[in-house]
Amino acid sequence: MKKLILSVKFTLLLFTVSAQNNGNHSPMEDVVNAIKNDRVSDMVKYFDIFVPITLNNNQQIYSHNQAQVVLQDFFDKNNSKDFLIMDNGSPDNNSKFLIGTFTEPNGTKYSVYILMKMKNGDYFLQELRFNKEQ
Secondary structure, three states: OHHHHHHHHHHHHHHHHHHHHHOOOOHHHHHHHHHHOOOHHHOHHHEOOEEEEEEOOEEEEEEHHHHHHHHHHHHHHOOOOEEEEEEEEEEEOOEEEEEEEEEOOOOOEEEEEEEEEEEOOEEEEEEEEEEEOO
16 A cells, blocks of 8 residues: 555656646747747847857857847748757757758748857857758
8 A cells, every 4th residue: 555655646746847847948949939939039038248140151240139130130031930950969068059940931941050058057049040941
């Protein structure tokens, strides 16, 4: 009987921990969801003082506010229909990357590269690339 009670308690504990973890999104998940939903405002909290952004092989380094304007302009002109994650990883404890494909409703596709690095205990967007596929 003790084993049964212990098993039930352990199972409930696992469900509780699982439910708590599902409510916490990682910074990378937040950025991906912002791209999927054309919501630059959800990405801004991960901008550092300067943000390198590449649009169609044209890289510029923008201030926090300029980056917001540039990305908002991009999403105003290029709505998201789908965002497919192709690869992601964490080469070390302080950085994460993601490679994906952003698709517009008209079928135009962009390859996307996102790099986030930890700075003072928080992740910041260190590089964001949108390059139209040929």
